[in-house]
Amino acid sequence: MNSSSASLVLAAHLAVLSSVSFGGFPTVLPDVHNVAVANGWVTDQEFANFFAVSQVMPGPNMILMMSFLGLKVGGIPGAVASALATFGPPCLMYYLSYRLWDRFRDMPWQRIVRRGLAPLTIGLVIAGGYVMARSAAVGWQSVTITVSAVALNLIAYV
Amino acid sequence: MLDRREASSSGDRVPLSDLFIGFLKVSLCGFGGGLVWARRVVVEQRQWMGEQEFAETLTLCQLMPGPNIVGITVCVGAKLRGAIGAVSAVAGFILLPWTVGLAVGGVVLQYSEIAVLRNILGGLSASAAGLLIGTGLRLLTPHRSRRTALLFAGLAFAGMAFTRLPLTIVLLSLAPISIAVARRESARIR
Numbered sequence: 122m123n124s125s126s127a128s129l130v131l132a133a134h135l136a137v138l139s140s141v142s143f144g145g146f147p148t149v150l151p152d153v154h155n156v157a158v159a160n161g162w163v164t165d166q167e168f169a170n171f172f173a174v175s176q177v178m179p180g181p182n183m184i185l186m187m188s189f190l191g192l193k194v195g196g197i198p199g200a201v202a203s204a205l206a207t208f209g210p211p212c213l214m215y216y217l218s219y220r221l222w223d224r225f226r227d228m229p230w231q232r233i234v235r236r237g238l239a240p241l242t243i244g245l246v247i248a249g250g251y252v253m254a255r256s257a258a259v260g261w262q263s264v265t266i267t268v269s270a271v272a273l274n275l276i277a278y279v
Numbered sequence: 280m281l282d283r284r285e286a287s288s289s290g291d292r293v294p295l296s297d298l299f300i301g302f303l304k305v306s307l308c309g310f311g312g313g314l315v316w317a318r319r320v321v322v323e324q325r326q327w328m329g330e331q332e333f334a335e336t337l338t339l340c341q342l343m344p345g346p347n348i349v350g351i352t353v354c355v356g357a358k359l360r361g362a363i364g365a366v367s368a369v370a371g372f373i374l375l376p377w378t379v380g381l382a383v384g385g386v387v388l389q390y391s392e393i394a395v396l397r398n399i400l401g402g403l404s405a406s407a408a409g410l411l412i413g414t415g416l417r418l419l420t421p422h423r424s425r426r427t428a429l430l431f432a433g434l435a436f437a438g439m440a441f442t443r444l445p446l447t448i449v450l451l452s453l454a455p456i457s458i459a460v461a462r463r464e465s466a467r468i469r
Contacts, residue, residue: 211345270409
Protein backbone atom coordinates (compact mmCIF):
# COMPACT_ATOMS: atom_id res chain seq x y z
CA MET A 122 0.00 0.00 0.00
CA ASN A 123 1.52 3.34 -0.98
CA SER A 124 1.38 6.26 1.42
CA SER A 125 -1.44 8.22 -0.19
CA SER A 126 -3.82 5.28 -0.36
CA ALA A 127 -2.84 4.37 3.21
CA SER A 128 -3.70 7.96 4.22
CA LEU A 129 -7.10 7.60 2.61
CA VAL A 130 -7.76 4.30 4.36
CA LEU A 131 -6.77 5.86 7.67
CA ALA A 132 -8.87 8.98 7.10
CA ALA A 133 -11.92 6.95 6.09
CA HIS A 134 -11.53 4.81 9.17
CA LEU A 135 -11.16 7.86 11.42
CA ALA A 136 -14.23 9.49 9.87
CA VAL A 137 -16.31 6.45 10.74
CA LEU A 138 -14.86 6.20 14.25
CA SER A 139 -15.30 9.90 15.01
CA SER A 140 -18.96 9.59 14.04
CA VAL A 141 -19.54 6.86 16.61
CA SER A 142 -17.14 8.01 19.34
CA PHE A 143 -19.82 8.53 21.95
CA GLY A 144 -18.29 9.77 25.17
CA GLY A 145 -15.34 11.43 23.47
CA PHE A 146 -12.65 10.28 21.15
CA PRO A 147 -10.62 8.37 23.77
CA THR A 148 -13.34 5.71 23.75
CA VAL A 149 -12.35 4.64 20.24
CA LEU A 150 -8.59 4.81 20.83
CA PRO A 151 -8.24 1.03 21.29
CA ASP A 152 -9.76 0.53 17.86
CA VAL A 153 -7.46 3.09 16.22
CA HIS A 154 -4.55 1.36 17.92
CA ASN A 155 -5.50 -2.05 16.58
CA VAL A 156 -5.97 -0.84 13.03
CA ALA A 157 -2.75 1.20 13.01
CA VAL A 158 -0.61 -1.57 14.43
CA ALA A 159 -2.24 -4.33 12.36
CA ASN A 160 -1.53 -2.39 9.17
CA GLY A 161 2.08 -1.96 10.24
CA TRP A 162 1.80 1.86 10.21
CA VAL A 163 3.18 2.29 13.74
CA THR A 164 4.58 0.24 16.61
CA ASP A 165 2.99 -0.01 20.06
CA GLN A 166 5.64 2.28 21.48
CA GLU A 167 5.14 4.93 18.80
CA PHE A 168 1.41 4.89 19.43
CA ALA A 169 1.96 5.38 23.17
CA ASN A 170 4.33 8.26 22.46
CA PHE A 171 1.78 9.93 20.19
CA PHE A 172 -0.66 9.77 23.09
CA ALA A 173 1.74 11.17 25.69
CA VAL A 174 2.92 14.03 23.52
CA SER A 175 -0.56 15.00 22.32
CA GLN A 176 -1.83 14.96 25.92
CA VAL A 177 0.70 17.50 27.12
CA MET A 178 0.61 19.74 24.05
CA PRO A 179 -1.78 22.66 24.16
CA GLY A 180 -4.62 22.50 21.71
CA PRO A 181 -6.98 19.81 20.49
CA ASN A 182 -5.30 16.66 21.85
CA MET A 183 -7.08 13.88 20.05
CA ILE A 184 -7.08 15.71 16.73
CA LEU A 185 -3.36 16.25 17.17
CA MET A 186 -2.77 12.64 18.11
CA MET A 187 -4.58 11.39 15.00
CA SER A 188 -2.54 13.87 12.97
CA PHE A 189 0.71 12.42 14.32
CA LEU A 190 -0.57 9.09 13.09
CA GLY A 191 -1.50 10.60 9.73
CA LEU A 192 1.90 12.28 9.52
CA LYS A 193 3.62 8.95 10.03
CA VAL A 194 1.43 7.25 7.43
CA GLY A 195 1.30 9.87 4.69
CA GLY A 196 3.27 12.99 5.55
CA ILE A 197 1.61 16.40 5.77
CA PRO A 198 -1.35 15.49 3.49
CA GLY A 199 -1.94 12.45 5.70
CA ALA A 200 -1.89 14.64 8.80
CA VAL A 201 -4.40 17.10 7.31
CA ALA A 202 -6.70 14.28 6.15
CA SER A 203 -6.62 12.65 9.60
CA ALA A 204 -7.38 15.93 11.36
CA LEU A 205 -10.35 16.68 9.10
CA ALA A 206 -11.70 13.14 9.50
CA THR A 207 -11.41 13.41 13.29
CA PHE A 208 -13.27 16.68 13.82
CA GLY A 209 -15.33 17.20 10.65
CA PRO A 210 -18.19 14.72 11.07
CA PRO A 211 -18.69 15.39 14.82
CA CYS A 212 -18.72 19.17 14.24
CA LEU A 213 -21.63 18.82 11.88
CA MET A 214 -23.49 16.63 14.37
CA TYR A 215 -22.77 18.98 17.25
CA TYR A 216 -24.10 21.89 15.26
CA LEU A 217 -27.31 20.19 14.20
CA SER A 218 -28.04 18.77 17.63
CA TYR A 219 -27.37 22.10 19.32
CA ARG A 220 -29.92 23.80 17.05
CA LEU A 221 -32.46 21.14 17.88
CA TRP A 222 -31.66 21.28 21.61
CA ASP A 223 -31.85 25.07 21.61
CA ARG A 224 -35.21 25.13 19.89
CA PHE A 225 -36.81 23.15 22.71
CA ARG A 226 -34.88 24.88 25.48
CA ASP A 227 -37.88 26.27 27.32
CA MET A 228 -39.94 23.11 27.29
CA PRO A 229 -40.46 21.74 30.81
CA TRP A 230 -39.31 18.24 29.86
CA GLN A 231 -36.01 19.56 28.66
CA ARG A 232 -35.40 21.41 31.91
CA ILE A 233 -35.97 18.15 33.78
CA VAL A 234 -33.65 16.22 31.47
CA ARG A 235 -30.98 18.86 31.94
CA ARG A 236 -31.37 18.75 35.71
CA GLY A 237 -31.00 14.99 35.65
CA LEU A 238 -28.02 14.85 33.32
CA ALA A 239 -25.85 17.65 34.68
CA PRO A 240 -24.64 15.82 37.82
CA LEU A 241 -23.67 12.77 35.74
CA THR A 242 -21.57 14.91 33.41
CA ILE A 243 -19.81 16.53 36.31
CA GLY A 244 -19.10 13.18 37.94
CA LEU A 245 -17.59 11.99 34.66
CA VAL A 246 -15.34 15.04 34.42
CA ILE A 247 -13.99 14.43 37.91
CA ALA A 248 -13.56 10.75 37.09
CA GLY A 249 -11.62 11.70 33.96
CA GLY A 250 -9.24 13.76 36.10
CA TYR A 251 -8.95 10.95 38.63
CA VAL A 252 -8.14 8.32 35.99
CA MET A 253 -5.54 10.62 34.42
CA ALA A 254 -4.03 11.29 37.84
CA ARG A 255 -3.84 7.58 38.54
CA SER A 256 -2.07 6.84 35.27
CA ALA A 257 0.33 9.74 35.85
CA ALA A 258 1.01 8.81 39.49
CA VAL A 259 4.48 7.32 39.68
CA GLY A 260 5.22 8.42 43.26
CA TRP A 261 4.41 10.96 45.94
CA GLN A 262 5.76 13.74 43.74
CA SER A 263 3.11 13.30 41.07
CA VAL A 264 0.38 12.93 43.70
CA THR A 265 1.54 16.19 45.27
CA ILE A 266 1.47 17.93 41.89
CA THR A 267 -2.06 16.71 41.23
CA VAL A 268 -3.36 17.73 44.66
CA SER A 269 -1.80 21.20 44.41
CA ALA A 270 -3.28 21.66 40.94
CA VAL A 271 -6.74 20.83 42.32
CA ALA A 272 -6.26 23.32 45.16
CA LEU A 273 -4.91 26.05 42.89
CA ASN A 274 -7.77 25.64 40.48
CA LEU A 275 -10.30 25.93 43.31
CA ILE A 276 -8.83 29.02 44.95
CA ALA A 277 -7.34 30.94 42.02
CA TYR A 278 -9.26 33.28 39.78
CA VAL A 279 -6.64 33.85 37.11
CA MET B 280 -31.65 30.93 32.60
CA LEU B 281 -34.09 33.01 30.55
CA ASP B 282 -32.60 36.39 31.40
CA ARG B 283 -29.15 35.21 30.42
CA ARG B 284 -30.31 34.17 26.99
CA GLU B 285 -32.01 37.47 26.41
CA ALA B 286 -28.99 39.38 27.56
CA SER B 287 -26.77 37.66 25.06
CA SER B 288 -29.13 37.56 22.10
CA SER B 289 -30.36 41.15 22.23
CA GLY B 290 -28.22 44.24 21.81
CA ASP B 291 -24.64 44.03 20.67
CA ARG B 292 -23.54 40.90 18.91
CA VAL B 293 -20.31 39.22 19.83
CA PRO B 294 -17.79 39.87 17.02
CA LEU B 295 -16.59 36.79 15.17
CA SER B 296 -13.01 37.78 15.96
CA ASP B 297 -13.84 37.53 19.69
CA LEU B 298 -15.00 33.95 19.16
CA PHE B 299 -11.87 33.14 17.17
CA ILE B 300 -9.55 34.66 19.78
CA GLY B 301 -11.50 33.33 22.76
CA PHE B 302 -11.25 29.75 21.57
CA LEU B 303 -7.68 30.21 20.39
CA LYS B 304 -6.97 31.04 24.01
CA VAL B 305 -8.90 28.01 25.25
CA SER B 306 -6.92 25.87 22.88
CA LEU B 307 -3.48 27.29 23.67
CA CYS B 308 -3.94 27.40 27.44
CA GLY B 309 -5.83 24.17 27.73
CA PHE B 310 -3.24 21.44 27.86
CA GLY B 311 -4.61 18.14 29.09
CA GLY B 312 -8.03 18.39 27.53
CA GLY B 313 -9.05 22.01 27.27
CA LEU B 314 -12.16 21.76 29.42
CA VAL B 315 -10.51 23.68 32.25
CA TRP B 316 -9.91 26.73 30.10
CA ALA B 317 -13.11 26.39 28.15
CA ARG B 318 -15.01 26.91 31.41
CA ARG B 319 -12.71 29.70 32.50
CA VAL B 320 -12.99 31.65 29.24
CA VAL B 321 -16.64 30.95 28.40
CA VAL B 322 -18.07 31.30 31.92
CA GLU B 323 -15.72 33.53 33.90
CA GLN B 324 -13.96 35.82 31.47
CA ARG B 325 -16.31 36.40 28.53
CA GLN B 326 -19.52 35.38 30.27
CA TRP B 327 -20.90 33.85 27.10
CA MET B 328 -22.66 31.24 29.22
CA GLY B 329 -23.52 30.80 32.89
CA GLU B 330 -22.10 28.00 35.04
CA GLN B 331 -25.29 26.00 34.68
CA GLU B 332 -25.72 26.51 30.96
CA PHE B 333 -22.10 25.52 30.44
CA ALA B 334 -22.56 22.28 32.36
CA GLU B 335 -25.72 21.54 30.37
CA THR B 336 -23.98 22.17 27.06
CA LEU B 337 -21.18 19.90 28.17
CA THR B 338 -23.75 17.21 28.90
CA LEU B 339 -25.19 17.55 25.41
CA CYS B 340 -21.68 17.28 23.96
CA GLN B 341 -20.90 14.21 26.03
CA LEU B 342 -23.96 12.50 24.65
CA MET B 343 -22.73 13.15 21.10
CA PRO B 344 -19.82 11.45 19.37
CA GLY B 345 -16.54 13.25 18.89
CA PRO B 346 -14.11 15.37 20.89
CA ASN B 347 -16.31 16.98 23.57
CA ILE B 348 -14.28 20.14 23.74
CA VAL B 349 -14.81 20.76 20.03
CA GLY B 350 -18.50 20.29 20.73
CA ILE B 351 -18.43 23.07 23.35
CA THR B 352 -16.69 25.26 20.79
CA VAL B 353 -19.36 24.57 18.16
CA CYS B 354 -22.22 25.13 20.63
CA VAL B 355 -20.91 28.43 22.01
CA GLY B 356 -20.22 29.70 18.48
CA ALA B 357 -23.65 28.57 17.32
CA LYS B 358 -25.36 30.14 20.32
CA LEU B 359 -23.75 33.54 19.84
CA ARG B 360 -23.57 33.85 16.05
CA GLY B 361 -25.14 30.81 14.38
CA ALA B 362 -23.31 28.73 11.76
CA ILE B 363 -20.68 31.34 10.94
CA GLY B 364 -20.01 31.75 14.66
CA ALA B 365 -19.48 28.01 15.02
CA VAL B 366 -17.02 28.01 12.13
CA SER B 367 -15.11 30.99 13.58
CA ALA B 368 -14.89 29.40 17.01
CA VAL B 369 -13.72 26.05 15.63
CA ALA B 370 -11.20 27.77 13.36
CA GLY B 371 -9.82 29.64 16.36
CA PHE B 372 -9.69 26.47 18.37
CA ILE B 373 -7.96 24.31 15.78
CA LEU B 374 -6.07 26.23 13.09
CA LEU B 375 -3.04 27.76 14.81
CA PRO B 376 -2.63 25.32 17.73
CA TRP B 377 -2.87 22.37 15.38
CA THR B 378 -0.19 23.74 13.06
CA VAL B 379 2.16 24.58 15.91
CA GLY B 380 1.38 21.33 17.74
CA LEU B 381 2.09 19.20 14.71
CA ALA B 382 5.41 20.93 14.09
CA VAL B 383 6.62 20.90 17.71
CA GLY B 384 5.18 17.46 18.44
CA GLY B 385 6.85 16.05 15.36
CA VAL B 386 10.20 17.20 16.70
CA VAL B 387 9.54 16.10 20.31
CA LEU B 388 8.54 12.63 19.15
CA GLN B 389 11.98 12.16 17.63
CA TYR B 390 13.45 12.46 21.14
CA SER B 391 10.72 10.76 23.19
CA GLU B 392 13.08 8.12 24.58
CA ILE B 393 15.13 10.61 26.61
CA ALA B 394 14.57 10.15 30.37
CA VAL B 395 14.36 13.86 31.25
CA LEU B 396 11.70 14.40 28.62
CA ARG B 397 9.71 11.47 29.98
CA ASN B 398 9.77 12.96 33.46
CA ILE B 399 8.64 16.33 32.16
CA LEU B 400 5.76 14.68 30.31
CA GLY B 401 4.82 12.80 33.50
CA GLY B 402 4.80 15.95 35.65
CA LEU B 403 2.67 17.80 33.12
CA SER B 404 0.18 14.93 33.03
CA ALA B 405 -0.14 14.94 36.82
CA SER B 406 -0.93 18.65 37.02
CA ALA B 407 -3.30 18.44 34.05
CA ALA B 408 -5.20 15.75 35.92
CA GLY B 409 -5.46 17.95 39.02
CA LEU B 410 -6.81 20.87 37.01
CA LEU B 411 -9.45 18.63 35.50
CA ILE B 412 -10.59 17.43 38.94
CA GLY B 413 -10.75 21.05 40.15
CA THR B 414 -12.86 22.04 37.14
CA GLY B 415 -15.30 19.25 37.87
CA LEU B 416 -15.61 20.35 41.49
CA ARG B 417 -16.29 23.91 40.37
CA LEU B 418 -18.98 22.79 37.95
CA LEU B 419 -20.59 21.04 40.88
CA THR B 420 -20.99 24.24 42.94
CA PRO B 421 -24.38 25.34 41.51
CA HIS B 422 -25.73 21.91 42.50
CA ARG B 423 -24.26 21.68 45.98
CA SER B 424 -27.58 22.20 47.74
CA ARG B 425 -29.23 19.31 45.86
CA ARG B 426 -28.37 16.14 47.67
CA THR B 427 -29.58 13.91 44.82
CA ALA B 428 -27.34 15.79 42.36
CA LEU B 429 -24.33 15.09 44.55
CA LEU B 430 -25.36 11.46 44.78
CA PHE B 431 -25.59 11.02 41.02
CA ALA B 432 -22.35 12.90 40.43
CA GLY B 433 -20.74 10.50 42.89
CA LEU B 434 -22.24 7.46 41.17
CA ALA B 435 -21.07 8.62 37.74
CA PHE B 436 -17.62 9.28 39.18
CA ALA B 437 -17.43 5.84 40.78
CA GLY B 438 -18.78 4.16 37.65
CA MET B 439 -16.01 5.59 35.51
CA ALA B 440 -13.18 5.68 38.03
CA PHE B 441 -13.50 2.29 39.71
CA THR B 442 -15.14 -0.02 37.18
CA ARG B 443 -14.03 -0.97 33.72
CA LEU B 444 -17.45 -0.30 32.25
CA PRO B 445 -17.58 1.71 29.01
CA LEU B 446 -18.81 5.26 29.36
CA THR B 447 -21.93 4.65 27.28
CA ILE B 448 -23.03 1.93 29.70
CA VAL B 449 -22.44 4.13 32.75
CA LEU B 450 -24.28 7.05 31.17
CA LEU B 451 -27.18 5.03 29.78
CA SER B 452 -27.81 3.20 33.04
CA LEU B 453 -27.61 6.24 35.32
CA ALA B 454 -29.31 8.81 33.07
CA PRO B 455 -32.88 7.44 33.20
CA ILE B 456 -32.77 7.16 37.01
CA SER B 457 -31.27 10.60 37.44
CA ILE B 458 -33.83 12.17 35.11
CA ALA B 459 -36.67 10.37 36.87
CA VAL B 460 -35.48 11.70 40.21
CA ALA B 461 -35.19 15.23 38.81
CA ARG B 462 -38.73 14.89 37.49
CA ARG B 463 -40.07 13.87 40.89
CA GLU B 464 -38.24 16.77 42.51
CA SER B 465 -39.61 19.38 40.14
CA ALA B 466 -43.11 17.90 40.53
CA ARG B 467 -42.82 18.33 44.27
CA ILE B 468 -41.72 21.96 43.90
CA ARG B 469 -44.71 22.71 41.75
